[in-house]
Amino acid sequence: MKRSERLVAMTNFLLEHPRVLISLPYFSEEYGAAKSSISEDLDIVDEMFQYQGIGKLETVAGAAGGVKYIPLYSRENSIRFIDELCKRLEEPERILPGGYLYMSDLLGDPDIIRNLGKIFATAFADKRIEYIVTVATKGIPLAYAVANILNVPVIIVRRDPKVTEGSTVSINYVSGSSRKIQTMVLSKRSLPEGANVCIIDDFMKAGGTITGMQSLLKEFNANVVGIGVLAEAEDEEEERVIDEYYSLIKIQDVDIKEQRIEAVKGNYFTE
Template sequence: MKRSERLVAMTNYLINHPRRLVSLPFFSEQYDAAKSSISEDLDIVDQMFKAQGIGKLETVAGAAGGVKYIPLYSNENSEQFINELCNRLEDPARILPGGYLFMSDLLGDPELMRNLGKIFATAFADKEIDYIVTVATKGIPLAYATANILNVPVIIVRRDPKVTEGSTVSINYVSGSSRKIQTMVLSKRSLPEGSNVCIIDDFMKAGGTITGMQSLLKEFNANVQGIGVLAEAEDEEEERVVNDYISLIKIQDVDIKGNKIEALKGNYFDL
């Protein structure tokens, strides 16, 4: 195999196996090359990742060591992407009755979800995360996109129990916006006790749903390492019940009469 071919193959393998430790002998045997050549190739790949603002290679020394690809989306790439997304969200045609926004088309866009997953994965790159947790249903694509980059499983909290999930733990919580009592459930088998989790959701207003998830996760003695939301609503009439979170977009104003939406960058860019 030519070096150029080997570089393409190695880059492809690393991107498809993020945060997984890969030994040099594995690459050496896979591509029939000396360890010294593999090491030089990895240096080239590392430089390319950093130059493109898409991550870096982390080397682990020792007999059981190797290299792993850490996906990191640069601030420049993230800011440009979020600005473009804000422009798309400001389309007046997205306004729904009650001041809600239509976002299903965005949450169903694979490329958009991949980029959002990269940004969230960068935000929580320094956290020890075992699982991504979200609530059904609109946050699911975003949770899977983030989990794919962090290379961890996804756990879905549901509103109603499913017979296929066996015994469950359920709690009642008060919705932050409607002030109604609602229920959420999680299968006992889905989350080992003491796990480190990251909550990902698509939209947050007052934060009642996220608070409910936090309460449910306490029943599993889980450690919430981070909370990420795609968009948060700015509403002076609603008291925010969640403080420690990362948002990518802030919906500053939805003017139904004026048929206008104002979307800004979230607090992720203030960190």
Template structure:
């Protein structure tokens, strides 16, 4: 079956966006669309230019017999700033304040559009890293981790507080909570990670960083590597933070339970080394 060029462009674009970071050979497209590789190459030039102009992402070409093209999620700086400012506005609503100074985030973590924004932002921060898997801790970080994984096209592993029969053999560690200074436990199935895997740690909220630091210690038990740390919200009122190298989207600067006010600002996203379109 012979495809019109307009049909090829639409179908190729859809396939690339649905399979980010996957290396696709030109022969694959040429066979599907019954077209010459030269025509496919011309199509990919058009798609790449459109992706970059619209701030959707870019196409990376890998030369050689085993090469091809892969779609990489990317953002324009103006779009990233707009997305994070929107998140700050939502997190800053006084109605989110809970007893004890906690923030209600369940609605945002359950909204597909908001999650997609969070995932795209964090994916953009780490797209240059060689990431094999994303790690998070149960429970609120799971949805964010999957949102990031969707843009990076990698699997997710979930660290739990206790072992489950369905997990099989597990590895557990004890760690000290950064804020409460209590001893807690982390458990991960032995089948979850391969040795020397490059892992991106994702969490919904970081105060002193005890949970993230615990995940880093757990990775050492698997001989795995920390490729990066991404956090949705960080607390500014922490003196003895256990984690230094991380990327945050939103910073919680002040919580006043008496006056029922919340103050937030941009996280360190733009302070870290970012690459935008």
């Protein structure tokens, strides 16, 4: 195999196996090349990953060592992408009755979801996350995008128990915006005791839903090591019930009368 062919094959393999430790003998046997040549190839791949702002290769020394691809999305790429997304969110036709915003088209776009997953995965890269947790809403595609890059499973908290879930744990919580009592359930088999989890959601107003998920995860003695929301609403009348979280977009104002929306970068870019 020519070096150019080998570089393409290795790059593709690494991109499809994020955070998986791959031994040098594996590459050497797979592509019929000496370890020294493989090492040189990996240096080239690492240099290009960092130049493109999409991650880096991490080398682990020792007999059981090797190399793993750590996906990272550069701050420049992230800011450019979120600025463009804010412009799309400011389209007046997105305003729905009651001051809500139509976002389903964005959350259904594979390219947008993929890039959002990269940004969140970068934000929580050092948290040793074992599971991504989300509630059964439009945030599910986003949770899977983050999980795919971090190479961890997704757990979906549901509003109502399903017979296919088996035994479940349920809690009641107060919705931050409507102040109504609601229920969340999670299968007992879905999460082991003491796991490190990251909560991902598509939208947050007061934070009642996320607080409910935190309470439910306490029943599993889970460690919530990160919270990420795509968009948060800025509302002076609503008191935020959570403090430590990352948001990518902040909806500062929705003026129904003037048909005007103001969207800016979230706190992830200001901290």
